[in-house]
Every structure is written in C-alpha cells, then in structure tokens.
Amino acid sequence: MIRDARVLRAGFVPREVEHRDAEVNHLSTVLEPITNGDPANTAIVTGPSGTGKTCISQFVTERLREEVIDVEATYVNCWRNYTRFRTLYQILDDLGKTIDIHRQSTPHDELIDRLQQYDGPRTVIILDEVDQLEDPGVIYDLHSLPQFAIICIANKEEELFSRVDDRLVSRLRSSEHVRMDKYHDEQLYDILHARVRWGLDEDAISDEQLYRIADAAAGDARLAIGMLRTAASKADRENHERITDDILLSSADDARAQIQQKSLDTLTPHQQVVFDIVRDHGPLSPSEIHDRYTENVDDPRTKRTVRTYLSKMAQYNLLDAEGTSRDREYTVIDHAALSSPE
DNA sequence: ACTCCACTGGAAATATAGGTCC
C-alpha cells in the first residue's frame, strides 16, 4: 500500500512545488546575486503554519545548488536552537567549523568571529521559526555578514518586528518579503494527490477522501499530509488494501495530537506538570496554578519562573492567556476544536 | 473616582552544570 514512505514524511521537499510559482520565483530572484558571488538581500518569509514556507525555502536553495557549484546551504530550526549560542553553534556545525570548539567554554563572540572569518563558498542560511528566538540578536549578527544569504521564516511579520530592536527593524524593512496565504481546498487536494501518486498504491485512497482531508486540514498542508501519513501507515499496519473511512476519521485527530505532542516533548518535567495542571483543572489564575504546582512537585520553582513557563507555553500555542492583569487566566488550547468548519 | 493588590515582564544577581588548562 505504501510505495515510498519518504514523500509523506514531514521534512520532505518535493521535486515540484504546487501552487507556489510566484513565491518560488520571488525568492529565487532575491537569492540570484549569490550565483555571481555577490551578497544577497535578506529574505523574510511569513505566513500561517502549513503554507509551505519551509518547503519553498528548501526547494529554492536546493535548486540553486543544482545550478551553481559553489553554494552551500544550511537549515536551522530556531525553535529547537532558541538561544543565540545554540543557533550560531548549529550553523558552524553544519559548515564543519566546530572541530576544535566542541568545548562548552567558548564565548559566543568566538562563534561570531568564526563566522566572520568563514571563507568557504557562499552559503544560504535558513532560519526557521525565527519568532521563537529568545534573543533575535542572532539575526543582527548574521545580517551583516556578506558571505551569507539569510532566509528568515516566521508566522507573523508584526510579531517578528515587535521583538527586535530598532536598528534591526530598519534594516529588515528593506529586505524582501515573501508572504504566503493558506491553501484553498482544491490546492490542498492537488498537493495531496501529487504525494499519493509518488508514495502510495494506485487505489489506496479515493478522490472524495482526499477532499475530506483537504477540508479537515483547513488550509494547512502540513496537517493535511500528516493526516494522510497517519491514515496510510495505519491502513498498512492493519493490512488493508486501501484506506477505509474509519481509518481516515481517526487519523484526523491522531495527526493533530502528533503535532501537539511535538511541542509537549520539548517541555521540561516541571513545565509538563504545569501544563497538566492547566489541562486538568480548566481556567486557572497564575497563583492557583503555582499553588497546585507546589503541591505536586518535590523541588518547586518560584512564581516568577512558573510565569516564564506559562508565557513560553502560550508562545508555543499550547496555552491561551486571557486577561491582561488581575483577571489573567490560562486555558489549554484544544487543537481538535480547530477542525470544526468555519 | 479612588485605592488596593495580583499580575506582568524587564533587568540584574545568583546558582548550576559542564567544560578547559595546568
């Protein structure tokens, strides 16, 4: 039933990108100068989740590397490497320049020096989920280095700008913006159809079922492909010839749960206790949360630290914060509820 | 309209974990 599992995996970059010609061309044009060894402008790619931001960024850089020999590319997910140090370290690591700095006691100035002195081929650096960065100063560090072309990927442009300092804002204003919108149902169908053609058996899934996935995903291609993947692997496990409606139904929730689980996995044990409390006991004020948390854990952190946990989880879209002052209450965001048709 | 106080989030101080170097 599954012919090629790779095409359904999360990070897969297809050979052809559907319905994003304008955006692909725009981004290609921005990077164009580095084919002549000239510095390229910084690109900012924004749009809701699952609109193909990461996909087209990697697609464009891969195509660039096919055309030009002397170009490298590196991809950093700022969500997992959220500090300045880790981001810079990850980049150097990809460039193979960390051989003698596997030591922990390296100041981050040293890392910047390394990057400045980098004399290898021109390199495209993709900074994904850049709005999750704790200190957006990294963008500033990299922005000024001519041998690197930067692609910044973020959900909302305003949120990105509100967190960086004024000097950087004015610099970023002159950079190229590529804005992406949610896919329509037919476009999602085309994307799914292409993946099915490459990855699944001929009759594994019907057109009507693909449209149902497209509808349930509400314009989010990552979610849609996730649903297709969970459905296909479940059908495969249970030795079905094709994906049944029952399997399809359950895979929608499974796929959502998987995406939330990914965020949950990055939380520390203390943070998970806090999340569980909010999930199990409905809307709670910060002090109620802290009281319960203190009872549930051996070595409790301070209120201030728990507050930092809460705002971090709100940023990750795990929690929702209502109210600005004394009326502040936290609730979990129910991802399944997003599925109801608008 | 006025005061109170829980809550927010920035900044600085401190603690911790892990490394290098001699």
Next chain:
DNA sequence: GGACCTATATTTCCAGTGGAGT
C-alpha cells in the same frame, strides 16, 4: 586534583498596569 572559564536556568527585585471592590 583545583583554578577558572562558559552558557543556561532560576531567583531576586521591582516599576508599571489595570481589574475588582469600595
């Protein structure tokens, strides 16, 4: 071993905000 680095996590301190209660 000990002296001395570092990044990162947490705590301490605090000015500012705005809802709730009078």
